[in-house]
Every structure is written in C-alpha cells, then in structure tokens.
Amino acid sequence: MKSLNEDMKTGSFKPVYLLFGDEDYLKNQYKNRLRQAILSDEDTMNLSVFEGKGIDVRQMIDQAETMPFFAEHRVIVVEQSGFFKNASPELAEYIPQMPPETIFIFVEDEVDKRGKLYKAVKKAGRAVELGRQDERTLQSWVLGMLKKEKKSIQRNALSLFLEKTGNDMENIANELEKLLSYTYGKEAIESADVEEICTVTTESRVFDMIRAVAEKRQKQALDLYYDLLSLKEPPMRILFLTARQFNQLLRIKDLRERGYDAQAIASKAGIAPFIVKRSLAQAERFSIEELKRAVSDCVSAEEAVKTGRLGDRLAVELLIVQYSQ
Numbered sequence: 190m191k192s193l194n195e196d197m198k199t200g201s202f203k204p205v206y207l208l209f210g211d212e213d214y215l216k217n218q219y220k221n222r223l224r225q226a227i228l229s230d231e232d233t234m235n236l237s238v239f240e241g242k243g244i245d246v247r248q249m250i251d252q253a254e255t256m257p258f259f260a261e262h263r264v265i266v267v268e269q270s271g272f273f274k275n276a277s278p279e280l281a282e283y284i285p286q287m288p289p290e291t292i293f294i295f296v297e298d299e300v301d302k303r304g305k306l307y308k309a310v311k312k313a314g315r316a317v318e319l320g321r322q323d324e325r326t327l328q329s330w331v332l333g334m335l336k337k338e339k340k341s342i343q344r345n346a347l348s349l350f351l352e353k354t355g356n357d358m359e360n361i362a363n364e365l366e367k368l369l370s371y372t373y374g375k376e377a378i379e380s381a382d383v384e385e386i387c388t389v390t391t392e393s394r395v396f397d398m399i400r401a402v403a404e405k406r407q408k409q410a411l412d413l414y415y416d417l418l419s420l421k422e423p424p425m426r427i428l429f430l431t432a433r434q435f436n437q438l439l440r441i442k443d444l445r446e447r448g449y450d451a452q453a454i455a456s457k458a459g460i461a462p463f464i465v466k467r468s469l470a471q472a473e474r475f476s477i478e479e480l481k482r483a484v485s486d487c488v489s490a491e492e493a494v495k496t497g498r499l500g501d502r503l504a505v506e507l508l509i510v511q512y513s514q
Contacts, residue, residue: 192315193219197226202262205284205293205314207307209273209300214358215319220266220296227262227292234258240268246279253283253291266294273300273307281305284313321356323455324463330358331365335378338369342378348463350383355390356461364388391422395430396467398509399438403474407513414509424501425494431508432487439480441465442472483512 196202206223208216228235237252249265257263272280273295284306287293293314300307300316310316322330328347335342342350350368354361364387371386372378389397394417401410417427437460444454451469455462475483490508493499499507 190215190219190317190319193223193317196315197222200226202227202292203314204287204289204291205295205310207273207295207297207300207310207314207316208319209295209297209316210319211298212319212321212358214362215322216296219317219319220268220294223294224264224266227264228260232260235260235263236266237264238266238268239270242269242271244270244272246272246277250279250283253287253293256288257290261290263291264294265291266296268296269298270295271297273297273304276304277306281309284309321461322358324351324356324461327351327356327358327361327461331361334362334365335369339376340369340372340378341376343380346378346380346383349380350387351463352467353383353387353389353393355392356464357390360390391417391420391426392430395427395434396471399431399434400471402509402513403471405513407510410509410513411506414505418502424505425491428487428491428494428501428505428508431505432484432491435480435483435487437464438468438472438475439477439484441468442475442477442480445469445472446477479512483508486511 193206202223208219210216224236235257237249239249244267249267253263253265255263274297281304284293295310307316328351331347331350332342350364351361354364367386367388368378368382372382375382394413398410398413398417401407401413414427418424437458440458441454441460444457449457451465452462454460455465458465460468472480486508490499490504494501494504
C-alpha cells in the first residue's frame with residue numbers, strides 16, 4: 190500500500206497495477222484512487238472497463254494500443270477476469286511491450302503467483318495484495334473516521350463493535366455510518382449504542398452458534414440456527430461457515446497446545462488477534478480429536494447433501510444436535 194500511495198503522491202505511475210486479495214473495500218478504494226490520480230473524473234474518453242470472465246483479450250489489447258485523446262494516459266480497468274488463475278499467455282507477452290501511454294489496473298480476488306502473467310505484471314509494475322487487516326489497524330481506521338466526525342468511542346464499545354461487524358472493512362464502514370447517525374448529537378459512543386443499532390454478521394452468528402454447541406446449550410444452538418434460516422441464509426452456506434469455524438478452532442487448539450500465546454497464534458494461523466482471543470475459550474471445550482472429527486463430519490454432511498442422501502437443512506441440524514449433546 191505504501192508503494193501505491195507513493196506513486197499517487199509523486200504522479201509517477203507504473204504501466205500496470207494488480208490489486209488482489211480478499212479485502213474488497215481496499216481494492217475498490219485503491220482502484221478508484223489510482224484512476225482518479227491518473228485521469229480526471231470527467232475524462233471518460235480515455236477510460237475502458239472490462240469485467241468478468243470471458244473478456245476478449247484481443248479487444249482489450251486493441252484498446253491499449255489506442256492513443257489517448259488529449260491526455261497523457263489511457264487507463265484500462267480489468268476486474269475479476271480470472272486471467273491470473275487461468276493462463277493468459279497472449280496478455281503475459283503483451284505486458285512488456287505495451288505503449289508507455291497506457292496503464293492497466295487489474296482487480297482480482299485470487300491469483301496464481303507462479304503464473305507468467307503475474308510474473309510479467311510484477312516485473313513491469315506493482316502487484317499489491319490487499320487482505321484482511323489486523324485488529325490494531327482496524328481500530329486505528331475506525332478511530333480515524335470517528336475523529337473526522339468529532340466523535341469518541343469507549344474502549345469496550347469499540348471492541349464490541351468489531352466483534353459484531355467482523356473484519357470486513359466494507360461492513361465496518363456501513364455499520365459505522367449507521368452508528369454515527371444513531372448517535373447524532375452525542376460526543377461519545379457507548380456499548381449500549383453499539384448493541385442497539387449494529388447488526389451482527391452471519392459469521393458472528395455462526396460463532397455464537399458454535400459457542401452454544403461447545404457449551405452443550407443445545408436449545409440455544411438450534412435457536413441460533415433457526416434464526417439464520419429465518420434470515421434467508423442458505424443451509425449450505427451455514428454448513429461452510431460451521432466447517433470453517435471448526436477448522437479454525439482446530440488450528441487455534443493445536444497451536445495453543447504447542448505453547449504459543451494468542452499473538453503468536455494469530456500470526457502463525459493468519460487469523461485476526463481479536464478472533465483468536467474470543468476463540469480460545471471456545472477451543473478449550475473441545476479436544477483435538479473432537480475438532481478433527483467435527484471437520485470431517487462437516488465434509489461428510491456436504492457430500493450427503495450433494496449426493497441426495499440428506500436434505501441441506503437437516504444435515505446441519507443433525508451436526509448441531511450431535512456436537513451439543
């Protein structure tokens with residue numbers, strides 16, 4: 190990110206940028222900031238946008254070869270093309286010889302760092318991974334936005350806010366906007382404000398459901414599951430998030446038993462520190478063997494649904510009942 194900010198500050202741009210990773214908020218922010226730094230908002234003549242699978246590479250290259258119209262640069266934005274997962278040799282060969290007036294901005298979720306296209310982009314420009322941010326960064330970001338609004342927030346209210354919103358920056362920004370509107374006229378945001386107005390993410394609901402399972406509170410676990418269904422969450426998505434939660438608990442439990450503290454676990458497992466902290470107590474209620482079996486049973490449940498041996502809703506319900514007895 191530092192290199193991107195430096196390019197925009199100096200106005201010295203690389204011929205190609207690749208923004209990738211699972212933090213959509215940052216990818217969109219930097220895509221828009223780069224485009225606005227290179228072209229004015231009114232300049233649509235020198236901007237081309239390609240999106241989705243099935244993009245015609247030849248057509249894209251033709252646009253890249255077109256001279257900019259009364260401007261220094263032509264910008265081509267390419268989003269979610271899949272070029273960096275599936276081989277695109279024509280584009281990989283083109284990158285080193287593209288006109289100096291043209292600037293590519295690629296925005297992707299996943300890339301193959303071993304691929305020729307990724308290597309070509311990295312050599313000619315900048316490949317920047319924008320992933321989920323850690324707890325400290327998210328706290329600083331939220332506090333910075335509140336400061337602009339001349340607001341403060343209690344420490345416990347900030348922790349509660351991030352627990353409810355998760356670490357998705359887009360969701361955090363949306364929930365913060367709601368919170369600011371709700372507390373209009375107040376100088377300090379309190380935990381009660383967060384409880385009253387902020388929506389719990391599906392991931393947080395699943396976390397609460399697994400916690401109820403771990404504590405053998407079967408009725409509450411099932412009630413939370415039925416709440417998710419009433420919110421139109423597909424059972425297979427709930428199953429996926431449940432499997433992910435069990436797998437995360439397994440990694441945390443394993444590292445804890447090997448003597449690592451919460452901060453080291455977060456670093457080694459690639460999990461936000463505040464998620465590790467709230468998961469440790471939950472992990473203690475399971476043995477390593479139970480967690481391995483739970484992950485395996487989630488896979489078996491998915492297979493049973495896909496082969497028609499079980500309904501999706503019942504498959505998840507049986508898992509909850511089995512592990513909350």
